[in-house]
Amino acid sequence: MAADEDTGLPASLATAWGFKARPSKGPKPGLSLDRIVAAAVGVAAAEGIGAVSMGRVAKELGASPMSLYRYVGAKDELYILMQETVMPAPPGPLPDGAEWRTGLTRWARAQRAVFHENLWLLRIPVSGPPASPKSVAWMEHGLAVLDGTGLDEATKLGVLMLVSGYVRNEAMLMSDLDAAITARGHSPEEVMRRYRRTLATLTDPERHPAVTRVLESNALDQADEPDADFEFGLEVVLDGVAALIARRD
Incomplete structure (x- = not known):
């Protein structure tokens, strides 16, 4: 797993925590990290996590697989971002007196x-x-x-x-x-x-x-x-x- 040069964190975590800058413009108009992650989640929901690959996600977006690597460095990075997308916040504070x-x-x-x-x-x-x-x-x-x-x-x-x-x-x-x-x-x-x-x-x-x-x-x-x-x-x-x-x- 590649590490972010500035933080030393794995690139996936640096991206998830916002330490790694996200490209504002890509080689394909309309392509963005959020769209890539959303497409990957859609593939996983419909076909299972085994169907998720850079090529498969790129096909969903009408882009080339190489264009995705400007936004996501590897599949393990994509996995973490997918989890972050669907995971809600934890339950709110307990009522007073709850054990x-x-x-x-x-x-x-x-x-x-x-x-x-x-x-x-x-x-x-x-x-x-x-x-x-x-x-x-x-x-x-x-x-x-x-x-x-x-x-x-x-x-x-x-x-x-x-x-x-x-x-x-x-x-x-x-x-x-x-x-x-x-x-x-x-x-x-x-x-x-x-x-x-x-x-x-x-x-x-x-x-x-x-x-x-x-x-x-x-x-x-x-x-x-x-x-x-x-x-x-x-x-x-x-x-x-x-x-x-x-x-x-």
Whole structure:
């Protein structure tokens, strides 16, 4: 990743933070960084992040691929600018008297909403800790929510990594499952019924007593609501954070 000569930052971050000057005029009339990023977001939303390339974005804009490099130095720089474009500001301040759990729940739900609205974000490789303007703003908000918990700063960062990791993993899993269900043309309920029949065929009480107990219960009778699954998992994660806070106290 090339670095900006003036700041020493990777060029992608220097551009996102506004340290790197954006060209005011380009070789093609009407071409601008904002238009390039918007076109890239459009391609990702329609075809997935794998379809985003300088050539593909240039085709959308009716420009040559080389003309884009006047504005964007590389694809990883474009990725960061795309993320900055679709990422909203973090949730506003907590109401007076609200506790950390309320704030972290709202923080997690808001992140999940961003992923579900922009599933292509989940496919961008994670290349390092938060360093772009909006990702740092989200980190700032999450850390502020944990003020007053008694946790040290390193532990607060660990809590945010745990919660954001859960959110990202859940969003990716639900995205993959939804895509698979859509491709098969079955409803979630039918998929669960088929899975139940498959398990019943492949297992027996002697070798798989725990699975048998699940089959004999109503746990696989119908598909759970995705929101309910997310809330259940989030509550379990936050229960662990609450236990950590109590132990530190």
